[in-house]
Amino acid sequence: MTNEAIYAEIEPVFRELFDDYEGPVNAELTGNDVDQWDSLGHVQLVVSIEQIFGVRFDPQEVTDLPNLGALVDLIAAKKSG
């Protein structure tokens, strides 16, 4: 699964969950850019991604991710592995 394909699937998830945010959804995005992407929002995002991509994250893997790009890389790694 390419990163482009992953972004294409993540963006609508992101927009449904964080519906106040209207800016671009790209690799550089962090929690500081999106009000609703707090710790709770992060878990919701992670759980939604698990369901939609059919992957499973260990809590350690998804805490302290620097930005959305890191999360996408993680999905890509899981999907290829």
Add this chain to the structure above:
Amino acid sequence: MIEQLLEWKPAGSPSWKSWKQEADRLVAALEAGEGDPEATGARLAELAHRLAGERLDPMQQLQLERLARRMVRFHRFLAPLRHIRLGVVSGRTLDFLLPALQAAGLGRLLLIEPQLAPLGSAAAIGHGAAAPFEGDLDAALYWHDATESFSATTLLDEQQEQAAFSASISQLRQTIAGLRSACGTEVMVTTSVTPRDRRISSIDGAMPGTMARFVQRTNSALLDAAAEGHCMVADIAALAADIGHAAWFDPMRHFELKAPFSMDLNPVVADFIARNLASRFGKARRALVMDLDNTVWNGVIGDDGVEGIEIGQGSPRGEAHLALQSLALELKRRGVALCVCSKNNDETARLPFTQHPDMALRENDIAVFHASWDDKATGIRAIAETMRLGVESLAFIDDNPAERARVREELPFVFVPEVPADPFRYATIVAASGAFEHQPLNSDDVLRAESYAADAKRAEISATVGNYDEYLQRLEMEMTISPFDEIGLPRIAQLISKSNQFNVTTRRHGRETLEEFRESGDYLCWQVRLRDAFSDHGMIAVVIVRKAGDDWIVDTWLQSCRVLERGVEQEIMDNLAERARAAGAKRLFAEYIATPKNAMVSDLFVRLGFDESATFPLEQDYEAANFVCDLREYSSAGTKISTSVDPEV
């Protein structure tokens, strides 16, 4: 897995996306204050209910959650969806359940607006702290987890266990009472589930000091408290058992977030909570409408005949259809009305009910029997009108996918469970759907249920007692005749204004006229009641007779159609003749005024021994009197009813 858990929901409708787009446009119009909000809201409510009625993939679930969030503030335009402001208290992380709860509400005719108290505030509220909620609430949900208050006592020491259990229950009681007063609403409390790592042996449930036993006893105490009206209950333990504990728990999320169950189950748990709230707020379904061919029995009655259809023991399909019938009877026992909507000739459709020995359902179990060649949506609409219910009170089961689709399209608020082509899961799906979730039944519900049961029992006797007289004998009917009185007048006036069929003159006297008759000495005014071995039928007849010296004239004689073919009219006539004779009357006159509806009594007076076609010099009002009975020669045919007559009459 969700597929099996929400199996009553249809999946994969190609229209979902377009409904969603339309709903988004409508909610945006409401947000922008554009257009007529009433019309917009009415359509939006329909769409939202349909969107939520489908089995959703994770992305659709997110979309619906967001739609529900946006809709809630327009609740006053969104009837019949009911707005519920819900306070949620828990020692577990429930943040993730709330969006799903809002989405599930749409499918259960609710617009839920939840607020979550900070983790663990239950105990403080129980000790008198203010509720941490803004504004008024309609209900509170206390997600209680008994495992939090379990303290391991010495194994097998019953006294120690009892002391710990009592302390925990009194704490729970205090918390519930505190929540009730702090929130100013009823509190719905959940039962708890023993984690799999605490269930070691088969005997755990009977071994003092185990968590399994503690949880089991707490759950049982909670259910008792709910039955007694101290709180509402959502039996999460039963839901978890239904799902299976292996799927219920997600230890990783539990240790990570204190999530009480696997997050994949959010939509399922949310729907379960929503259905319990729905039943509390009058949004559960009240009537089950059933298709007949291949739904209630296997086969097509019009083609296969009574001998050809399969129902009952001896064939797997026959047993499956019988299971649905048994479920229907169980629902009826709890106050749900049963109706039939079938594309058939009425007479043909009724044949199995009257003639097939293995049918569990009988004609008198069915409140409204609609068999015609109308399309099903028209039939269901007619049933709703007859029952004076909104279509959102109905559930409809039909094996035919085209009929289901049509009814969903035409009547989006009717609950139409999705069922497979074979009948094996019909009963399970209807029960598991929770469409008929209910609160503890009160005595009125049970009385109503008993009267249903009595009807069924009478049918049973009639089936086992071959001789009709014997049957009537065993009914032990007791009739009471008394004069009009204040207590009876509203019902008397109602019968006079409504009775069409067993009504010889259909004179619609108003309340004032009835009072005049009652005051005047010139009229005999009877209210007649009947009870039998199975139920009290209440007032079943009204008779008004004008006393004109030697000649008495029947002004009004009407009876309820619930008690036909039991000799009621004969018993009334016998008493009337006796009473008139005692007062010195010689002849009793009567008339039959034909209407489109009262053909059933055209020969009443002939059956009772009157002479026909007599004309007599009577007053204007009674010029149509065309039957006469010579009281001096009248003799009774006898009945199986024993009667007590109020000496005042």
